Amino acid sequence: MKHRVILFVALFAGICFQSCHNSVWDEMPAPIAEFVARYFPEQDVSEYGSTDDGYHVRLQNSAAITFNNNYYWLSINGYGETLPQMLLFDELPPALYEHLQAIEELGNVYAVSRDTKYYFVRLLDSDLSYNIATDEITRQN
16 A cells, blocks of 8 residues: 555656646747756756846746847856857857857856847856957957
8 A cells, every 4th residue: 555655646746847847838838948948958947037138037046048039149148168069150150259269268167148249258257248240259258
């Protein structure tokens, strides 16, 4: 009898976890869910919300990502963890990615953000800004 109770509790807990997990993913628009799944596979979403300006996703013990209303990311903060290099390759302008590669900083990117004119990259000990119109990269210490 004791084994049946333990089995029942484990089964119930698994169903609850799965339904809770799915509900957050089901709430997210497909482009956001696909972005998160692609660059942060096997990460649990701890928070998801939408505002008039866009969407916010916080991963458990990991990154926070802000998207605009068109599902384009505006900021990705690793909160102490480096960002995946595949994300940097896919999402940064080629000149900025190549610069990070040339100065051997690809493994030290902790946050990125962008607006209509600039990309901003937070490294371990400095920040970079990339001007979209001119391809100019500036380092701030």
